[in-house]
């Protein structure tokens with residue numbers, strides 16, 4: 001893209017765990033992917049580790065959770081090696097920003113949009129014209145400038161979601177992580193938010209990571225898709241490839257579960273059973289117990305097998 005910066009994000013062997021009285025939850029358990037100025041859709045069932053992965057990239061995993069090991073390269077810098085302070089001063093919001101899951105409902109009810117935005121700019125030592133920056137950010141997300149003076153309860157759900165996206169864009173990040181930005185919005189507003197993210201991406205050429213449990217909405221935005229299952233990415237590749245030719249039986253089931261209004265399928269297919277515990281996951285393939293194509297080999301852990309645009313973690317392709 002002309003006039004935009006080149007951004008490379010490379011995540012390798014990332015492990016994030018939450019110690020709990022019942023045992024250690026291995027929420028992200030050896031995740032790998034890389035992106036070059038591309039957008040990524042991260043999809044998978046509830047509790048598979050999507051938000052934990054997002055928060056790890058911005059070093060905001062909720063305690064007692066912690067990054068156990070891994071590499072997160074942003075261009076040529078390993079972010080995991082930075083001290084907490086250095087990460088906070090140089091990277092968070094300025095290079096990587098995140099719209100946290102449920103953020104639009106966590107706006108402070110007693111402050112106007114403008115004062116909440118000002119607080120972010122002040123906290124990150126923004127030295128330009130704050131008011132102008134705030135108005136520009138509102139323009140960027142398609143909100144009227146009068147929204148600056150409003151309180152959260154005066155805004156619709158779609159407007160609040162635009163406000164939290166504007167907040168994340170205030171310091172002009174290279175990477176934007178949006179965690180379930182369309183959940184709880186009606187379908188028309190969902191489409192508007194996805195279009196907004198598309199526009200931001202086109203204008204700025206930034207990397208967008210869109211986390212969602214709904215595979216149907218990522219196709220519009222994502223160049224690449226990562227399908228997560230029980231703490232791991234089981235399939236990664238270009239979205240065209242994954243929609244047209246899903247390889248992992250889990251990806252196939254997820255795509256099969258998207259309701260097709262115009263097709264003659266009367267019943268929505270769903271995946272029987274539930275994912276394994278992340279405290280004591282099974283030795284082999286984690287989808288084994290639910291997989292319609294399981295075989296003996298699947299009792300061993302499948303490696304990442306290279307595909308045309310990424311990889312699949314499944315013995316069927318070895």
Ligand SMILES: Nc1ncnc2c1ncn2[C@@H]1O[C@H](COP(=O)(O)OP(=O)(O)OP(=O)(O)O)[C@@H](O)[C@H]1O
Nearest residue numbers: 018025027045046047048049050051052062213278
């Ligand atoms: N603060 C925490 N303390 C303990 N365990 C946690 C914490 N946050 C998440 N977990 C656990 O880590 C695992 C992954 O959770 P995570 O929130 O990352 O999943 P998710 O894919 O984002 O789910 P959802 O689609 O419901 O948002 C789950 O087993 C969850 O219970």
Ligand SMILES: [Mg+2]
Nearest residue numbers: 050051052101
């Ligand atoms: Mg989540």
